[in-house]
Amino acid sequence: MHDILLLLSLYGEAVFAGVLIALSCALLGVNLVLKRYSMIGDGLSHVSFGALSIGLAVGVAPMAIALPVVIIAAFFLLRASEKEHLHGDAAIALLSSGALAIGILVSHLFQTNMSVEDYMFGSLYAIDRGDFILSVVLALCVLVLFVLFYNKIFAVTFDESFAKATGVHVSRYNSLVAVLTAVTVVVGMRMMGALLISSLIIFPAITAMRIFKSFKSVTIASGILSVLCFLLGVILSFTHRGLPTGATIVVVNLVVFILVTLFSKKRV
């Protein structure tokens, strides 16, 4: 208990921003997983890494470069998956490995202080005031927009052609999901790293889908699970000094997933 208070007093802001991002990831994750876009979070976080390192190298505010680049990449990836020109999964792999390589080269050449370690797991405790405010504002935008358009997002995810035939602006909502995902990934990437972001998108959604059968309950459960796992991971890593935060959170998610799978076996 004492440790938790200490954690909050030292890194309250970071934890708060992390909770919001975990929540955004989980809500969008349900949608992305159902549309078979699970790997998009992963791909985008690599792109985000590439863009962030270029931003650091040229001395521009990294977010200002990363946001537009990742939004464009998100559009491209969602389109590629739809149109099947390139195979969607191949497009993701191409883009993400390319961006990762560029990021590492640039970081190396310009000696920026962004290490591969940072990229994998982010630096939750290293965020400054500006990043904090930006993260909170962006994450809140994601959450509010998601709630406002929840019904339309459901309709589009469940049956795109019915939604289109009956006047839902399908491409508008697909774009909305793309932009929200991109924003979440860029913000989350800086704080929590590529590994954590993609698992925050996938794990809570998959776990919730094992337990619940309606879209609303899956979405809510996914959000709650994500926040709980995030907090548990942060606390564990803080109380057991030396445990890397990002990896701990991923493992907590994994354990919860395995437990739920075991206990819900009879239903599947």
Added chain:
Amino acid sequence: MSILLEAKNICVSYEKALAVGDVSFRVEEGDYICVLGENGAGKSTLLKALLGLIPLKSGEILPHNIKPSQIGYLPQQTQVQKDFPASVREVILSGRAAKTGKLPFFRDKDRADMKAYVQMLNLKDILNRSYRELSGGQQQRVLLCRALLAAEKLLVLDEPAAGLDAVITHEFYHIVGHLNKEKKVAVIMVSHDIRCAVREAKHILHLKKEASYFGPSEDYVKTRDYHYLLGGCCDHA
């Protein structure tokens, strides 16, 4: 009576094969049109083209006094992923997703209308069930309910009776007839139940890539097309 939709010389093709060629007709308020034809005649394709789901190769579709959000649609096939978590209630209500405009939530009216249709289609007991766990016929009923809920001015149905039991089929024709007469909802329906189509609909569109017949159903029974289609029925005497 006002015109809702006008199809002018529409052609649709998949890659190179022409599926619908040069079809023209108009849909007016309160119309009841059945689209008949053999398998592969292009019926589903025509409906999809009308709804803007597939591009036209040539021709045009002119909507007059109708917005897409006033249309209800029942596809012939709906591929929903096996693991999609959605309750029957959520699926049905999604028929109103476009109608709430900028409102983020469904209105009381949407829920009340849903209740009424749910009652009629006898879906009350499965409202909270998971859609993916229903039988084929039950799923069809749910999608039908969603289409009815969405249809304000036009109801587009692709083989709605496929998989329904006799009781619900009867009830279904009754509901559609009622909507058509009382609420002036125009209906375009693809069907393979020729006798029933002729009995229920005011107009028949017979499709063989082109429209080989479009006119009142009373006159349709005098055509060769009608007898050709009926020829396949065992009870034809």
